[in-house]
Amino acid sequence: MNETFTKAMARNIFYGGSLFFILVFLGLTFHTERTLPERDHRENINEQVILGKKVWEENNCVGCHSLLGEGAYFAPELGNVYTRYGNSKEAIIGFIKSRPENGIPGRRSMPQFNLSDQELEAVAEFLKWTSEINTSNWPPNDQG
Amino acid sequence: MKYQSQSVARLYFIAALGLFAGQILFGLIMGLQYVIGDFLFPAIPFNVARMVHTNLLIVWLLFGFMGAAYFLVPEECETELYSPKLAVVLFWVFLIAGALTIVGYLMVPYAALAKMTGNDLLPTMGREFLEQPLITKIGIVLVALGFLFNLGMTVLRGRKTVITSVLMIGLIGLAVMFLFSFYNPENLVRDKFYWWWVVHLWVEGVWELILGAILAFVLIKTTGVDREVIEKWLYMIIAMALITGILGTGHHYFWIGAPEYWQWLGSIFSAMEPIPFFMMTMFAFTMVRKRRRDHPNKAAVMWAMGTGVMAFLGAGVWGFLHTLAPVNYYTHGTQITASHGHLAFYGAYAMIVMCIISYAMPLIRGRVANSQKSQRTELWGFWLMSISMLLITLFLTGAGILQVWMQRYTDTPLPFMVVQDKIEIFYWLRLISGVGFMAGLGVYFWSFFIGTEEEAAKDNAQMMAMAK
Numbered sequence: 001m002n003e004t005f006t007k008a009m010a011r012n013i014f015y016g017g018s019l020f021f022i023l024v025f026l027g028l029t030f031h032t033e034r035t036l037p038e039r040d041h042r043e044n045i046n047e048q049v050i051l052g053k054k055v056w057e058e059n060n061c062v063g064c065h066s067l068l069g070e071g072a073y074f075a076p077e078l079g080n081v082y083t084r085y086g087n088s089k090e091a092i093i094g095f096i097k098s099r100p101e102n103g104i105p106g107r108r109s110m111p112q113f114n115l116s117d118q119e120l121e122a123v124a125e126f127l128k129w130t131s132e133i134n135t136s137n138w139p140p141n142d143q144g
Numbered sequence: 145m146k147y148q149s150q151s152v153a154r155l156y157f158i159a160a161l162g163l164f165a166g167q168i169l170f171g172l173i174m175g176l177q178y179v180i181g182d183f184l185f186p187a188i189p190f191n192v193a194r195m196v197h198t199n200l201l202i203v204w205l206l207f208g209f210m211g212a213a214y215f216l217v218p219e220e221c222e223t224e225l226y227s228p229k230l231a232v233v234l235f236w237v238f239l240i241a242g243a244l245t246i247v248g249y250l251m252v253p254y255a256a257l258a259k260m261t262g263n264d265l266l267p268t269m270g271r272e273f274l275e276q277p278l279i280t281k282i283g284i285v286l287v288a289l290g291f292l293f294n295l296g297m298t299v300l301r302g303r304k305t306v307i308t309s310v311l312m313i314g315l316i317g318l319a320v321m322f323l324f325s326f327y328n329p330e331n332l333v334r335d336k337f338y339w340w341w342v343v344h345l346w347v348e349g350v351w352e353l354i355l356g357a358i359l360a361f362v363l364i365k366t367t368g369v370d371r372e373v374i375e376k377w378l379y380m381i382i383a384m385a386l387i388t389g390i391l392g393t394g395h396h397y398f399w400i401g402a403p404e405y406w407q408w409l410g411s412i413f414s415a416m417e418p419i420p421f422f423m424m425t426m427f428a429f430t431m432v433r434k435r436r437r438d439h440p441n442k443a444a445v446m447w448a449m450g451t452g453v454m455a456f457l458g459a460g461v462w463g464f465l466h467t468l469a470p471v472n473y474y475t476h477g478t479q480i481t482a483s484h485g486h487l488a489f490y491g492a493y494a495m496i497v498m499c500i501i502s503y504a505m506p507l508i509r510g511r512v513a514n515s516q517k518s519q520r521t522e523l524w525g526f527w528l529m530s531i532s533m534l535l536i537t538l539f540l541t542g543a544g545i546l547q548v549w550m551q552r553y554t555d556t557p558l559p560f561m562v563v564q565d566k567i568e569i570f571y572w573l574r575l576i577s578g579v580g581f582m583a584g585l586g587v588y589f590w591s592f593f594i595g596t597e598e599e600a601a602k603d604n605a606q607m608m609a610m611a612k
């Protein structure tokens with residue numbers, strides 16, 4: 001690098017530039033927080049959705065599945081599973097409940113989590129709420 | 145090695161490499177589960193293997209960064225470490241906490257682990273990369289505090305250099321951003337929004353400072369180029385990293401419910417994120433070309449150049465590939481993501497840790513460099529691992545393109561599992577490449593045990609004589 005461009009200048013670009021973009025980022029975060037309620041439908045987050053998210057986390061579902069495209073890629077996307085299953089919570093519950101303890105020979109299998117009825121209902125409600133988030137039309141189609 | 149206390153780094157490096165081997169073992173288990181679905185089911189379900197794989201990755205990289213800091217800071221500051229004892233105590237605390245966590249993942253169903261460890265008090269578990277029980281997370285924070293205190297006291301007492309300041313900013317940033325792992329809003333959209341403050345602002349933010357500082361240190365030592373020049377480069381690299389990387393976080397806000405302007409901001413700023421990685425490659429190659437001395441440790445120089453190139457490929461090229469919103473709409477959460485994650489983590493962070501180990505370990509063991517034979521073996525490991533990782537990346541990219549084609553970018557989308565069956569061949573090829581990687585790691589380990597003290601001394605004397 002050339003001599004008229006000094007180390008002090010480089011240092012100032014680092015501190016100045018970083019500080020500037022940190023402030024911009026915080027500003028945008030503030031703005032995002034203000035506009036989110038229109039897109040996440042938080043008015044529908046009830047006790048069940050909250051419990052459902054906890055069931056989702058405490059069974060590490062994200063270790064195989066993706067949710068809104070984030071997580072693992074071993075098993076199907078679940079952000080839109082509610083619509084994929086024909087807007088049916090019962091179908092979701094039925095699927096989770098019917099997983100064989102020892103899996104399906106030779107196939108990728110989902111564990112049997114032995115969830116209570118209340119937990120099943122909650123996780124289905126959580127997935128229903130998730131499917132209603134405004135994700136700018138993602139995923140491109142029902143298959144996720 | 146100039147200061148006795150630098151040798152605590154040895155413990156950290158050995159642990160890092162041991163955990164690395166564990167990470168790869170679980171990678172291979174998952175690679176098999178991808179093609180033989182019921183392999184080890186239900187003893188080790190895929191999600192458990194994945195947690196072990198990714199958490200071991202993070203923990204061994206942290207061990208590597210800590211070892212690097214304990215080696216580099218005393219030398220830069222020209223003083224002994226504030227407290228080598230504290231460094232040893234924290235090492236064991238971290239290793240035991242880490243080991244117990246992994247054992248917990250493997251021995252107890254995750255839901256039971258959550259109950260046992262008080263996830264009810266403050267639910268933080270069950271989110272990708274942040275699966276650790278609350279007590280482990282608290283342990284990580286305590287270890288980080290003790291570590292930063294120890295380094296901070298050393299820095300305060302000694303010479304101040306740009307490399308130590310940058311390293312310290314990076315490490316403090318790492319600890320601060322980790323605090324967001326304790327914040328888990330009930331609203332999934334907000335949860336995801338701040339989750340990325342840990343994950344993205346680590347790898348595309350503060351970790352780049354750590355990477356840059358370690359790279360600069362190794363280049364100063366091995367090339368003898370003027371410190372002024374190196375420090376100017378370092379400042380420019382990290383300036384570009386944060387200027388592009390902070391708003392670049394927006395490339396994760398396209399489809400999670402955040403407002404749509406993030407599609408523009410995220411695309412534009414993250415499209416510039418390859419710049420700092422490109423500069424790192426230029427940095428390494430330019431410094432080596434302008435070198436004022438020929439250091440006998442050729443292997444360390446190779447790692448330094450290698451990490452530049454591979455980080456640019458994995459983070460820069462493979463990152464750019466899917467970072468523009470219209471592309472990401474189709475590739476989001478597919479094997480394309482996995483291909484990029486692998487090459488980027490390996491090229492940038494696994495390789496920089498192996499770079500500093502390559503430079504520091506011989507010195508800690510009392511020689512300038514290892515014997516020629518040992519270095520040749522180490523370079524075999526370098527090439528085997530790097531080429532295997534490139535192959536893994538290419539096969540996953542192939543799988544990802546077909547996945548997008550059949551499941552997303554089509555009028556007749558096929559179900560996920562149907563597509564997975566159709567692209568199985570790529571997963572077999574990935575698995576075979578993974579075995580190659582494991583072999584490379586084995587060769588690399590073997591290089592530590594080759595060559596006697598005398599051979600090393602003889603080879604180094606010869607190198608020095610030739611350089612004159």
Ligand code: HEM
Pocket residue numbers: 071072073074168171172174175178194197198201481482485486489490494574575577578579581582
């Ligand atoms: C034998 C070699 C390896 C194999 C077979 C392997 C296999 C895998 C598999 C199957 C996954 C899960 C993907 C999914 O969710 O469906 C994964 C995730 C991951 N692995 Fe590896 N891995 C290997 C080596 C490595 C190495 C060397 C690194 C880094 C240095 C690494 C870093 C990661 C990361 C960061 C993830 C999470 C990726 C994401 O979320 O997109 N792996 N690996």
Ligand code: HEM
Pocket residue numbers: 069070071272347348395396414415417418455458459460462463464465466467468472475476477478481484485486488489492493
């Ligand atoms: C060394 C630096 C980097 C590392 C270690 C890294 C690693 C990763 C990992 C592990 C993921 C998957 C996260 C998940 O599980 O959801 C990811 C996602 C992503 N990365 Fe990087 N990355 C790096 C740099 C970059 C750069 C420079 C760019 C852009 C030029 C980029 C673009 C992306 C994008 C767009 C995604 C989201 C993929 C999706 O939508 O599924 N990354 N990265």
Ligand SMILES: [Fe+2]
Pocket residue numbers: 344348392393395396
């Ligand atoms: Fe990112």
